[in-house]
Amino acid sequence: MEHEFEKPEDREQRFHEVLVRYVEALEDGHPPNLKEFAARYPEFAADLEEYFAGLRQLDQLAGMLRGLVPPSVARQRGKPTE
16 A cells, blocks of 8 residues: 555545545536546545535535525525625
């Protein structure tokens, strides 16, 4: 294993760097294919799959909550207060 003797915080730092690459791709308007992205980082494949599963759950929950808020209220919340 390439990083067999590394400190846990080093691995965590590298994982955060991978997540930053993912978010940057999203922000640039180029959402990566999740399977391909995870395949580029095999040492983090399980962690990334868990992270992406959590994102899917969060997105589903947010979608359900959006459906509970009437459009007029959602528009009002989007306006800056004076």
